[in-house]
Amino acid sequence: MAEKKIREPLLIELSVPGRRAVRLPEPDVPEAELPEHLLREDLPLPEVSEVDVVRHFTRLSQYNHAVDTGFYPLGSCTMKYNPKVNEDMARLPGFAYIHPLQPEDTVQGALAVMYHLQKYLGEIVGMPGVSLQPAAGAHGEFTGILIMRAYHRDRGEHQRNKVLVPDSAHGTNPATSAMSGMRVVEIPSDERGNIDLEALKKECDETLAGLMITNPNTLGLFEEHIEEVVNAVHEAGGLVYGDGANLNAFLGIARFGDMGFDIVHLNLHKTFSTPHGGGGPGAGPVAVAEHLKDFLPGPIVDIVEEGDPPTYGFVWPKKSIGRVKAFHGHFGVMVRALTYILMLGQEGLRKVAEMAVLNANYLRVMLQDTYHIPYNRLCKHEFVAEGRWPDAPGIKALDISKRLMDFGFHPPTNYFPLIVKEALMIEPTETESKATLDAFIAAMKQIAREARENPELLKTAPHNTPFGRVDEVKAARELILTWRDWA
Numbered sequence: 310m311a312e313k314k315i316r317e318p319l320l321i322e323l324s325v326p327g328r329r330a331v332r333l334p335e336p337d338v339p340e341a342e343l344p345e346h347l348l349r350e351d352l353p354l355p356e357v358s359e360v361d362v363v364r365h366f367t368r369l370s371q372y373n374h375a376v377d378t379g380f381y382p383l384g385s386c387t388m389k390y391n392p393k394v395n396e397d398m399a400r401l402p403g404f405a406y407i408h409p410l411q412p413e414d415t416v417q418g419a420l421a422v423m424y425h426l427q428k429y430l431g432e433i434v435g436m437p438g439v440s441l442q443p444a445a446g447a448h449g450e451f452t453g454i455l456i457m458r459a460y461h462r463d464r465g466e467h468q469r470n471k472v473l474v475p476d477s478a479h480g481t482n483p484a485t486s487a488m489s490g491m492r493v494v495e496i497p498s499d500e501r502g503n504i505d506l507e508a509l510k511k512e513c514d515e516t517l518a519g520l521m522i523t524n525p526n527t528l529g530l531f532e533e534h535i536e537e538v539v540n541a542v543h544e545a546g547g548l549v550y551g552d553g554a555n556l557n558a559f560l561g562i563a564r565f566g567d568m569g570f571d572i573v574h575l576n577l578h579k580t581f582s583t584p585h586g587g588g589g590p591g592a593g594p595v596a597v598a599e600h601l602k603d604f605l606p607g608p609i610v611d612i613v614e615e616g617d618p619p620t621y622g623f624v625w626p627k628k629s630i631g632r633v634k635a636f637h638g639h640f641g642v643m644v645r646a647l648t649y650i651l652m653l654g655q656e657g658l659r660k661v662a663e664m665a666v667l668n669a670n671y672l673r674v675m676l677q678d679t680y681h682i683p684y685n686r687l688c689k690h691e692f693v694a695e696g697r698w699p700d701a702p703g704i705k706a707l708d709i710s711k712r713l714m715d716f717g718f719h720p721p722t723n724y725f726p727l728i729v730k731e732a733l734m735i736e737p738t739e740t741e742s743k744a745t746l747d748a749f750i751a752a753m754k755q756i757a758r759e760a761r762e763n764p765e766l767l768k769t770a771p772h773n774t775p776f777g778r779v780d781e782v783k784a785a786r787e788l789i790l791t792w793r794d795w796a
């Protein structure tokens with residue numbers, strides 16, 4: 310285990326009695342007596358100057374890899390560049406300082422943003438109903454399954470409680486289905502990375518609520534028999550849910566609605582460029598086909614009075630499953646997404662997908678002689694390679710990833726999907742130049758050579774980062790979830 314190379318001081322260690330970063334203005338109201346029991350002397354807060362605070366946290370922030378500092382091919386997460394104009398728009402005072410409880414006639418601009426975003430997203434996926442409420446992709450999935458359940462119950466089909474999930478689905482798919490009270494049945498993939506049609510059809514019976522399919526799947530592969538898959542589920546009375554978190558794979562080129570899907574969610578914080586990672590706010594809007602519009606979570610924005618301009622207001626779908634989020638969802642993310650859509654326009658959105666697919670295939674083809682790619686066919690936004698070689702025993706995907714950090718690259722997603730051994734899931738995204746991709750290819754090839762010639766170099770990596778290899782097991786087993794005034 311490599312040693313931690315830097316011991317970063319805690320802010321409390323920089324404390325000097327009497328130092329301070331802010332001075333409160335003289336009070337212009339009479340001082341109030343605080344109750345004795347609320348006062349305490351034993352709280353050791355750091356006494357530091359403004360420059361101490363700024364330098365401490367800026368230094369810490371620079372230990373992080375970020376989309377704004379380097380290439381970040383973290384498969385399935387779409388860590389692409391987020392245009393700064395989105396931030397300018399989200400920070401406009403008229404958007405940033407409104408309150409969700411303001412009367413509707415004072416927030417018509419914000420309602421217009423939501424209305425138009427609903428319309429654009431509906432058009433992009435080819436479905437007429439959209440709710441912007443869900444706060445993330447997994448939350449959108451949860452919402453979608455609740456809609457699926459409400460639909461079946463409304464038709465008196467209470468026995469429909471089974472959701473089929475292919476083994477190439479994103480991990481959140483079985484999790485959200487199970488959380489919604491459904492029985493989850495896994496469907497295997499065939500050797501081309503498609504759904505095993507025979508296995509699927511065997512499960513298509515009167516207990517089927519629906520199929521939840523990530524398309525393209527986590528191998529980055531588009532389901533080649535999507536029409537047959539959708540038809541089989543529909544014929545059995547089930548609904549088809551599409552996980553559209555990675556829509557940069559066919560944005561502006563193909564539409565879920567045209568493929569016969571009933572429900573889909575999108576990740577605004579991936580495809581529509583809101584900074585994400587670290588649990589920051591995202592949005593996972595859900596779109597539905599005509600027969601499911603009444604079940605959407607409410608309220609949604611609609612035109613309540615025609616005119617120029619029209620009057621917007623919140624309305625409740627007739628058989629709504631209810632709210633899934635306090636107030637109206639993450640509004641700032643919606644402003645960013647609408648900005649992104651308007652900036653790019655129809656042609657630009659299509660170009661996003663074309664470049665995402667081109668970049669992924671360029672990497673795939675350039676690396677296929679060095680890394681084994683088990684499902685090696687034309688991919689969409691990402692592909693999955695194996696991080697192991699028969700003649701480099703002991704080298705794992707994790708060692709390759711750690712060594713990549715020495716070259717200034719964020720590692721790919723490791724060990725997912727589970728159907729590929731020692732998986733390295735690589736998503737370059739559309740915003741990278743050929744020069745960056747070539748530098749990544751060179752690093753990956755050098756690492757493959759080192760794996761044979763000097764495996765220790767990989768085993769002890771990273772070497773050039775502020776911290777060495779962390780003990781990931783310890784981090785998971787001995788969680789420290791609150792601030793402590795001791796090491």
Ligand SMILES: *Cc1c(COP(=O)(O)O)cnc(C)c1O
Pocket residue numbers: 385386445446447448479481523552554555576591593
């Ligand atoms: C990221 C992702 C999700 C989950 O989205 P969150 O916003 O992280 O909840 C679901 N499905 C796929 C395919 C994804 O890539």
